[in-house]
Amino acid sequence: MSPEHALVDQGRLLTALESEGEVLVEAVRAAPLEAPVPACPGWSLGEVARHVGSRYRMVRRRLVEGRSPDEWQRDPEPGQSLARYLETGLAELLGELAAHDPAEPADTWWPADPTYGFWRRRMVHETVVHRVDVEQAAGVEEREVSEDLALDGVDEALILWFGQKLPLLGLTGTKAGSVGVKAGGHSWIARAGPETTEAWRCSAAEAEEADDVVTAEPWRIYLWLWGRASLTSVTVRGVHDQAAQLWALLRLATR
Template sequence: MEIPEFVETLDQEGRSLAAAAEQAGPDVKVATCPGWQVRDLVRHTGMVHRWATAFVAEGYPTYHPDGGLPELDGAELLAWFRDGHRRLVDTLAAAPPDLSCWSFLPAPSPLAFWARRQAHETTMHRVDAQSALGETPDTVTRGFAVDGIHELLRGFHGRPRSQVRSRTPRVLRVRATDADAVWTVRLSPEPPVSEWGVAAGGDVDCELAGPAARLYLALWNRLPFPDLTGDASLAALWREKSGITWG
């Protein structure tokens, strides 16, 4: 996907998040984020939007702390969220292709990183906001879902801080049934190593398969896995250890 596509997705998903949050109300529990109410979700996502905007707008070359969570609530909180979301979208859309700033996952450029990361961040939290309504979340395009799986497996869980580990070597395959997309995740006491496009033939201990959009949400622990074959303990390991924490 190209940068303008990520920015457009970010724009649409932020609007949908705000609409779902407004409909649900600030006190409603977020089913996909245990311990959170809608206000917590909106505060967190709005804080992340402002944090990301600062890197792109100011060109910070190293890590810069976020501004913290606001004390706002209700209509004031939603207005704050919408303002920060709008500024992030506009800042990314206006940024030069040769933007230089800090980023934390592999990407073709810092601008590509921030556009991609914020599109996926906002999409996942839009799903959370819709879960507060008790609704089946809106789906995403197949291409965007494949990209999100790739970012999660090869990006987040390619880092030393990933806790998805096994005492003995194990192999987990992730396969999108509606796309030419297969990932082989090799688990050991070290951080996982994910290989893209490895042939579906090879020995694996467990396979998680399904349409890309379902897999995307399942791997981010928002939905059950569509189809599981082999050792279910690896799916349980993923559920327990794959969470991405803030900070």
């Protein structure tokens, strides 16, 4: 899979990383850092901010060094606020990503896409999901995720995290079956069981043949797949067992 296989243009991914990162920085600057994060038990809002700032720096080092780094700046400098730590990490990562064509080879954990474009996409969704965490922890109304980013995020959650990361971790479902996911004119199948964990894009008709079929607005499915929305936020047609298994397996893949 090449960078062109993302559902949105690579230029859009880069500008979205910048804009979503700026929203995250401002949300952290305005929020109580000790607030608990509903979707991440045991984490405070400040710890989410620290995690994202660290991840920005880790990915930049990985791109520069061509391998997963052993060391990087994991905490703010003395006297540096978490918001500023996030802001500077984002700026450095954006600079590195913008300096390279998205098709240029890069070290990634997905053999199907060893390019700079992988990290443009991955860090957009890292930022969006944790921006939602900060908003939920702060008790403010979360902004909807734009439809194009949400659809791309659904695709990433299913094909990358469910279809690639779970097998890498050696994790499988307990009951064989499939889930069709339909949103915004796009459809996917996720199949799990003791022998198989895979996901792919499909036709609407194929998705309808799955054991369970999940439908909702793209941003609701996106947040549901990432564990940031409850099962009742989407519509599930079927016996619900496979949809519940999909949700549970994604919690293991993305933790």
